[in-house]
Amino acid sequence: MDTSVITDLFDTSTDNALGWIGDNGEWLFEFIRFVLQGTYDGILWFLELAPFYVIAIIAGLLAWRLLNPVAGLLAGIALAFCAFMGLWAETMSTLALVATATILALAVGIPIGIVAGFVKTFDRALEPALDLIQTLPPYIYLLPAIALLGYGPATALVATFIVAMPPSIRLTSLGIRMTPREFIELGQASGLSPWQMFTKIRLPFAMPSIMAGINQSLMMAFGMVVIAGIVGSGGLGETIYGAVRTLDIATSINAAIAIVILTMVLDRLTQSAAHRAKAGVR
Amino acid sequence: MNTVKEANDVLLDCQNVWKIFGARSSAAVKAVSERGLSKKQVLQDFDCVVGVSDASLQVRRGEIFCIMGLSGSGKSTLVRLLNRLIEPSLGKIVVKGREIAKLNPAELRDMRARNIGMVFQSVALLPYRTVLENAAFGLEVRGVPKDERNETARAALAKVGLSDWISRYPSELSGGMQQRVGLARALAADPEIILMDEPFSALDPLIRRQLQDEFRQLTKSLGKSAVFITHDLEEAIRIGDRIAIMKDGIIVQVGTAEEIVTKPAGDYVAEFVAGISRIHLVKAHSVMRPVADFKTSQPHCDVDALLKASPETDIGELIDITMRSERDAVAVVENGSIVGVVTTRGLLRGVAGMPAGAPGAA
Numbered sequence: 001m002d003t004s005v006i007t008d009l010f011d012t013s014t015d016n017a018l019g020w021i022g023d024n025g026e027w028l029f030e031f032i033r034f035v036l037q038g039t040y041d042g043i044l045w046f047l048e049l050a051p052f053y054v055i056a057i058i059a060g061l062l063a064w065r066l067l068n069p070v071a072g073l074l075a076g077i078a079l080a081f082c083a084f085m086g087l088w089a090e091t092m093s094t095l096a097l098v099a100t101a102t103i104l105a106l107a108v109g110i111p112i113g114i115v116a117g118f119v120k121t122f123d124r125a126l127e128p129a130l131d132l133i134q135t136l137p138p139y140i141y142l143l144p145a146i147a148l149l150g151y152g153p154a155t156a157l158v159a160t161f162i163v164a165m166p167p168s169i170r171l172t173s174l175g176i177r178m179t180p181r182e183f184i185e186l187g188q189a190s191g192l193s194p195w196q197m198f199t200k201i202r203l204p205f206a207m208p209s210i211m212a213g214i215n216q217s218l219m220m221a222f223g224m225v226v227i228a229g230i231v232g233s234g235g236l237g238e239t240i241y242g243a244v245r246t247l248d249i250a251t252s253i254n255a256a257i258a259i260v261i262l263t264m265v266l267d268r269l270t271q272s273a274a275h276r277a278k279a280g281v282r
Numbered sequence: 283m284n285t286v287k288e289a290n291d292v293l294l295d296c297q298n299v300w301k302i303f304g305a306r307s308s309a310a311v312k313a314v315s316e317r318g319l320s321k322k323q324v325l326q327d328f329d330c331v332v333g334v335s336d337a338s339l340q341v342r343r344g345e346i347f348c349i350m351g352l353s354g355s356g357k358s359t360l361v362r363l364l365n366r367l368i369e370p371s372l373g374k375i376v377v378k379g380r381e382i383a384k385l386n387p388a389e390l391r392d393m394r395a396r397n398i399g400m401v402f403q404s405v406a407l408l409p410y411r412t413v414l415e416n417a418a419f420g421l422e423v424r425g426v427p428k429d430e431r432n433e434t435a436r437a438a439l440a441k442v443g444l445s446d447w448i449s450r451y452p453s454e455l456s457g458g459m460q461q462r463v464g465l466a467r468a469l470a471a472d473p474e475i476i477l478m479d480e481p482f483s484a485l486d487p488l489i490r491r492q493l494q495d496e497f498r499q500l501t502k503s504l505g506k507s508a509v510f511i512t513h514d515l516e517e518a519i520r521i522g523d524r525i526a527i528m529k530d531g532i533i534v535q536v537g538t539a540e541e542i543v544t545k546p547a548g549d550y551v552a553e554f555v556a557g558i559s560r561i562h563l564v565k566a567h568s569v570m571r572p573v574a575d576f577k578t579s580q581p582h583c584d585v586d587a588l589l590k591a592s593p594e595t596d597i598g599e600l601i602d603i604t605m606r607s608e609r610d611a612v613a614v615v616e617n618g619s620i621v622g623v624v625t626t627r628g629l630l631r632g633v634a635g636m637p638a639g640a641p642g643a644a
Contacts, residue, residue, distance in 0.1 A: 190420050196423055
């Protein structure tokens with residue numbers, strides 16, 4: 001039997017479905033695009049209010065308070081270095097992209113994770129979907145996104161959002177499920193209502209895991225935001241993509257360094273926040 | 283009259299309670315209630331484990347009731363049945379005149395929050411809260427305003443001697459101190475009944491003894507009732523007004539420490555009490571001989587000239603009295619008249635744990 005008939009049928013129907021969604025859901029995607037673009041523009045506008053040294057100093061102070069003086073100094077200098085390379089505007093727009101996508105991913109992922117932590121069947125149904133999202137090559141998300149939302153930051157945001165969401169769902173659900181047995185018993189024996197059990201026992205115990213999820217989501221977002229340079233995300237991702245196309249090695253290395261600096265600073269800051277949550281639960 | 287008064291005093295009444303675990307537990311329960319199957323038959327026919335089998339006990343107001351058994355005896359299951367952390371398969375549990383199986387979720391929560399406190403072996407102090415916040419937890423759950431609950435919690439912590447530690451975190455405290463916080467948390471909510479699930483088992487012997495004495499004294503002075511689970515008979519004897527011995531889910535004997543030590547029901551209990559020191563358990567009334575009996579064996583001895591003791595005097599004190607006396611006997615006096623005589627032989631018999639009234643008593 002010729003199986004190509006089946007695959008062709010599948011391909012055309014997928015294309016048709018995508019076309020149909022694009023034609024009939026235009027208003028919806030216009031709206032999504034508007035919201036995403038608006039959030040991104042807002043955050044970017046805010047970040048660009050301050051000159052580079054103010055942001056470098058703020059990051060340095062944060063790292064000093066959360067980690068140690070050396071980390072603070074390094075973080076400040078490293079961020080300032082991005083500006084000296086002439087990549088400050090790109091660095092900030094990458095930061096705005098990552099921040100927007102991560103905030104959206106957490107806003108959706110953490111509630112889903114909480115529900116999954118309570119409802120075992122939902123968690124089991126979610127598992128293969130999350131596995132699929134995480135094993136597919138991240139480029140895949142760019143195509144339907146660009147078909148529906150067009151070229152620009154909104155497309156990059158959607159793709160980044162999808163990639164950043166799974167860790168926060170997984171780790172939130174894990175944290176909720178891992179409440180030690182004896183504390184559940186304590187809650188029951190003390191006469192806690194289901195809501196009190198959630199806010200006073202389960203959530204505090206899940207906090208370190210949720211914080212780890214936030215950190216992981218952020219790291220996934222950084223990975224994706226560079227790839228999203230292909231679809232005109234703006235920022236360092238697009239700088240790297242442009243440099244690769246013109247074989248401009250120097251520029252691509254500069255942009256890569258800037259990405260590494262930004263990633264490391266944010267990683268260390270959120271990681272130390274996660275450790276603090278853990279220290280609280282000891 | 284008397285019986286009515288006693289019934290009123292029963293705070294917690296557990297009547298013929300069964301707990302059967304397993305996939306076919308409902309069928310097993312049916313078989314037990316209809317055909318009276320034994321534990322072994324339940325396991326064979328239904329592949330279900332009997333956790334608690336036909337347990338009945340009453341805890342009176344102000345009483346410390348110990349449940350003693352080895353691991354797997356069902357004592358932890360039994361204590362969880364008392365506040366319905368585990369649902370009973372059969373039987374009735376009545377707390378303060380209300381059958382707890384019939385309470386709706388809100389009523390059950392209210393009863394747990396107000397009437398039945400619980401202290402765990404694992405202590406279960408919330409690590410992200412200070413000692414004070416932990417002690418105030420029960421009141422917080424009930425919606426008591428912050429100032430009020432903190433004041434109550436502070437007073438409870440003072441009772442267990444932890445006033446200086448209120449703003450510390452549990453991880454900064456030793457095991458014994460953590461268990462004191464656990465006790466303060468239960469006391470702060472001011473329940474009538476406190477369930478203690480092996481609270482001191484993980485502590486070292488010296489601290490354990492100290493906490494046992496403190497717990498007994500505190501519970502008595504506050505007029506609380508307690509159900510105290512332990513695997514240590516000495517602990518049960520030290521703390522309990524009455525003791526229930528459990529084996530394989532069955533309560534094999536209930537009685538005071540003296541009753542259990544002097545009249546063990548069966549070989550299992552006898553084996554347990556064999557190593558227990560009787561000096562502070564056995565009282566004069568169980569080792570004394572009738573006066574007439576004493577007079578025939580020692581006609582020259584003047585009973586009225588002997589040093590005197592009450593029937594509730596324990597062997598330890600009787601030894602002290604005998605040492606001070608020139609004679610080898612002590613007269614037991616009740617309501618002004620001599621009811622018996624404790625001889626040195628009698629004392630030795632009591633210490634050795636031989637049954638009272640054994641032959642050769644002269």
